[in-house]
Amino acid sequence: MKAKKKIATVGIVTALFGSVLAGCGNEEKATTKESNGEKVQITLAGWSGNPAEQKLLKQTLEDFEAKHPNIDVKHEVIADQYMDVMKTRLIGGKGPDVFYLDAFEAPGLIETGAVEPLDKYVKEDFDVEDFEKPLLEAFQVKGKTYGFPKDYSTLALFYNKKLLQEAGVEVPKTWDELREASKKLTKNGVYGFGVSPELARSLYIAESNGGDVVKDNKANFASAEVIKALQPIVDQHNIDKTSVEPKEVGATWGGEMFGQGKAAMVIEGNWAIPFLADTFPNTEYGTAEVPTVNGKKGTMAFTVGYVMNSASKKKEAAWELISYLTGKEGMQTWTSKGFALPTRKSVAAKLGYDKDPLRGPLVAGAEYATVWSDDSNLPIIFNNFNNQFLSAFLGKRPLEEALKEAQTQANNEIKQK
Incomplete structure (x- = not known):
């Protein structure tokens, strides 16, 4: 083979x-x-x-x-x-x-x-x-x-104006503020934050502690720096229970989940603006730059x-x-x-x-x-990352264990090219 x-x-x-x-x-x-x-x-x-x-x-x-x-x-x-x-x-x-x-x-x-x-x-x-x-x-x-x-398109924070106002929550400017705001916003069947648990949406977060997801054209996302950067995303879902991914609430993607009122905040791209105008025209929302991580601005661009x-x-x-x-x-x-x-x-x-x-x-x-680009092996790397990161996000296994297995699999596939 x-x-x-x-x-x-x-x-x-x-x-x-x-x-x-x-x-x-x-x-x-x-x-x-x-x-x-x-x-x-x-x-x-x-x-x-x-x-x-x-x-x-x-x-x-x-x-x-x-x-x-x-x-x-x-x-x-x-x-x-x-x-x-x-x-x-x-x-x-x-x-x-x-x-x-x-x-x-x-x-x-x-x-x-x-x-x-x-x-x-x-x-x-x-x-x-x-x-x-x-x-x-x-x-x-x-x-x-x-x-x-x-x-x-880059990514921005989409927030439901009515829900934030009712909860007395300001638009979060840091990731810590987003996590705290999500706790106040999670009630009555609505989650504070809707998440798309995939590398294309979280690469900038994964590398926010100085780690590299890809190094020398090989998977490196099981490094201590990357795991530390991603752990809060997993903890918000499994410990705080204030975030949710679309399929958990019967939606296909973040924009739909947001428009249906099942998440008070999501991070989405420009494509969500015409979608919301056409599909959920009565949703009162605003956008803001993605909350900072470790005091630094960051977002993805496609x-x-x-x-x-x-x-x-x-x-x-x-x-x-x-x-x-x-x-x-x-x-x-x-x-x-x-x-x-x-x-x-x-x-x-x-x-x-x-x-x-x-x-x-x-x-x-x-x-x-x-x-959203890197070296030539990124397609192999992100496929393996996504499979195991989702399992950790859903609480099926520890993040470190999941990413170590995914990294090994990715690099084995790279060797076999």
Whole structure:
């Protein structure tokens, strides 16, 4: 089994690298055609969004084509198994010119050589410094930039105004205050705090005592520093009994649990705002920056970038598209309805999101957020973490025991790659 997994991994990397080489031979010819002003068609691939988001993207692409009459954009939507489909197409030499890449998947795909470094295409007027730094760094490896983030969300504290007022509770600013507030808010079938017990929501907390969840591209979450940082989350559920995870109250996720009034506070992202407006319009709530841990601000950020296929034969046109979509004008159109937040500080300010009562705390967190991304083995590491952390959260076993077992399993799987 070990040999088979090793061969499979090498095969993917080798095949992707081979497709890169195959694309290089025609680059000069393609570039010449573009410079002669002939009509060029490029392909943009991504996953599907809701109808409103699709309409915004369509408008942004139409605006791009109007400003670049020599470039046509073919937009392809991959509805299921996006990364599996993308990797297969890249291996087969049929990858799109430009495509979405989640920061979570970026390290692994960049490692294969399938993503084009973009630094040589960037001109001074593109204003790289305008991007929120943590979001940009998610697509940088060893001093090279492989993508530019198109949008993002951080996490913020969502709180039910009525429930906090009735309990005489102020909006908590520290994690200790949140735990104490939860005790006063837990009554009449309502829990003080709704939790999503997974690494994607708690990575910044796990590392708040100086520990590393991932070290040398291996699982390190059973370290004493990480366990100490996470123990209060487990204790609040099992000792205080003032927190709950969605399934325990018949909900599917934190936003639903909050909207149903089963949790007075949750930590969620920008996606919860349109959801609550549509599904629970009568819920009176506010948002605030995530409470500090050990006196330090922290939150998570989730971002997606536009990247270029390194085997593309139409790289000049591909860059024109990326630079427009992640430029100030294109980004303003794409994020104008608030479904996604702009990764450029100037666009967030122009649209008023930095001062928005609900989105302001989410925007404020971008400059200090921990991006949901790490080394190439993070997918293996987080799967094993989540399985065992949930068991500890639910009181089925001690946290230290659960995470030690999960770490061993994760690192065994990494060895067998």
